[in-house]
Amino acid sequence: MFGLVNDQALAKKALEGSGDAWERLVKKHEKNIYNYGLRMLGSPDQALDLLQETFFAVFRNLHQYDGVGSFSGWILKIASNRCIDLLRKRNPAAPKDDPDPAFEGLTETRLNPEETLHLSAEKNRLVQAMQKLPPEQAVILELKFFHGLTLDEVADHCGTSTNTVKSRFYSALKKMKIHLEAQNVA
Amino acid sequence: MSHNHEPFDQQVGDFLDSKLSKSERDAFVQHLNSCSECQGLVQTARDLQARAERWQAEPVPQWERLRYLFPQQKSSGLIWRWALIAACLFLGFASLLQVRVSWESNHFQIAFGPEPTVNPEQVATLIDQALTDYKQQQASALDDQLERTSLEMKLQNEKLLTRVMEQSRKDQREDMALLVSQLQKQRENDVEIMRVNFKTLMQENSRNREGLIALANIVEPKSKY
Numbered sequence: 110m111f112g113l114v115n116d117q118a119l120a121k122k123a124l125e126g127s128g129d130a131w132e133r134l135v136k137k138h139e140k141n142i143y144n145y146g147l148r149m150l151g152s153p154d155q156a157l158d159l160l161q162e163t164f165f166a167v168f169r170n171l172h173q174y175d176g177v178g179s180f181s182g183w184i185l186k187i188a189s190n191r192c193i194d195l196l197r198k199r200n201p202a203a204p205k206d207d208p209d210p211a212f213e214g215l216t217e218t219r220l221n222p223e224e225t226l227h228l229s230a231e232k233n234r235l236v237q238a239m240q241k242l243p244p245e246q247a248v249i250l251e252l253k254f255f256h257g258l259t260l261d262e263v264a265d266h267c268g269t270s271t272n273t274v275k276s277r278f279y280s281a282l283k284k285m286k287i288h289l290e291a292q293n294v295a
Numbered sequence: 296m297s298h299n300h301e302p303f304d305q306q307v308g309d310f311l312d313s314k315l316s317k318s319e320r321d322a323f324v325q326h327l328n329s330c331s332e333c334q335g336l337v338q339t340a341r342d343l344q345a346r347a348e349r350w351q352a353e354p355v356p357q358w359e360r361l362r363y364l365f366p367q368q369k370s371s372g373l374i375w376r377w378a379l380i381a382a383c384l385f386l387g388f389a390s391l392l393q394v395r396v397s398w399e400s401n402h403f404q405i406a407f408g409p410e411p412t413v414n415p416e417q418v419a420t421l422i423d424q425a426l427t428d429y430k431q432q433q434a435s436a437l438d439d440q441l442e443r444t445s446l447e448m449k450l451q452n453e454k455l456l457t458r459v460m461e462q463s464r465k466d467q468r469e470d471m472a473l474l475v476s477q478l479q480k481q482r483e484n485d486v487e488i489m490r491v492n493f494k495t496l497m498q499e500n501s502r503n504r505e506g507l508i509a510l511a512n513i514v515e516p517k518s519k520y
Contacts, residue, residue, distance in 0.1 A: 135360045157356055165361070228353070229480045230497045235346050253308075254340075254347040260308040272305065279304045279336070286339040 116180035124171050135164055138181055142188045147228070148255065149192050149247060150242050159195065163188040185256065185268055189248055196244035239286040246281035249274055303333055311340050 116137070142163050146156030147152030166187050176185055228236060241246050245267075252258045252266060262279060264271040303326045309315050310323050329333050388394075395406045 126466050132360050139355050139360075144350070144352045147353055153353075153356065157358060160355065161358060170417065231346065232350065235343075235350075250343060254343045255350065258313045259314070261312075275305045275308050278308045281340050282336045284306065285343065286335050289342065 117174075117176050120171055120174055123168070131168070134180075138184050139164070141181065142184060145185070145188055145251065145255070148193065148236055148251060149244075150195065151236050155195070159188060159192055162191050166191065182266070185252075187275065189252070189266065191245045193248060234289070234292050235269055237291065238285055241288050242281055242284055246284070248276045249278050250281050250285065253278065303330070307333070307336055307340070310337070 116134065119130045119134040119137075123134055139160060141159045143156050146159035147153065150156055150159060163184065167184055170187070174180065239250065242250070248267065249263055251258075252263045253260065257268060260274050261271055263278075264274040267274065303323055306315060306319065306323050310320065315323060327337065392407050393409055395404075397404045397406070
């Protein structure tokens with residue numbers, strides 16, 4: 110609660126033109142968004158791009174933040190939308206879901222694996238496996254496991270139905286199982 | 296082994312979120328015990344959860360948080376800062392010069408220096424006196440300057456005359472020496488020419504004398520007879 114009030118106070122001061130308040134607000138949340146970008150996009154440069162675009166959008170829409178819900182959740186929602194847009198631009202032909210089980214496990218990696226080599230081995234394996242999921246499925250795993258949201262909250266966050274989220278979650282788990290097992294075998 | 300996963304595929308998330316009712320949970324667990332595929336998915340989910348908890352956040356690279364988002368605010372702040380400095384400087388100079396601004400007869404008056412304590416007539420008298428003194432000082436200074444200039448010019452003229460005279464004498468001496476030298480040279484040339492001519496004459500005289508002697512020798516015996 111204290112954090113929420115604090116974020117709101119900082120946002121208000123930032124809107125009034127306080128650079129110091131804005132910087133404190135950004136520093137408080139930037140690590141979360143940057144690491145989100147690393148896992149979703151797999152590249153430090155693109156994660157930094159996502160970070161900058163996200164906070165640019167946050168600043169432009171700061172006056173619309175009504176204080177309902179956490180500030181970090183609001184920022185995360187903006188980052189998710191920007192991230193899926195970036196991934197869609199990167200691979201516009203990728204399906205949102207692949208309901209045909211025959212295609213499971215055949216999804217191409219979204220990013221060159223060399224781009225994630227700066228991370229530790231375990232992080233690298235996880236990021237590479239995440240890169241093989243369609244963006245809409247990857248974001249569900251991200252929100253569920255790294256941000257602790259329930260599937261209902263994920264559905265609310267993504268603006269889709271809970272049943273769609275549950276189906277995508279199930280598909281994502283199946284693919285992750287295959288990719289992680291393949292990594293262990295290799 | 297093929298299983299019918301419905302409705303369990305929809306319940307994996309709820310099971311992990313502990314949102315199933317007791318009867319749903321029992322049924323799901325019973326399904327798990329007989330379905331290795333769903334067991335594997337739950338295990339994968341728990342593995343992912345463990346990896347998420349182990350994830351050490353990567354540090355954020357340095358980036359411009361303010362310039363990127365507050366270009367106008369920063370620029371505006373800079374303008375205000377300069378305006379404040381300019382205002383402070385202006386006030387400082389105004390205080391130093393004792394600037395007074397007043398409104399009289401439909402126009403502003405700006406004055407410098409301390410507030411006047413005498414009336415205008417006294418000021419006029421003081422100004423006249425100061426002007427007269429200044430005029431006398433200037434006239435005296437001008438006279439002095441004129442005298443100094445005149446004296447200086449006189450000295451300069453004398454110096455110039457002396458130098459001209461000296462130069463003239465020197466030139467005359469040089470001319471005379473040159474003339475003497477030329478005359479001496481001419482004299483030596485003339486003496487040499489005379490010497491040569493004299494020598495030639497002497498040689499001719501000698502030859503004439505010998506001729507006369509020879510002639511006399513021839514003529515003398517004939518005169519005996």
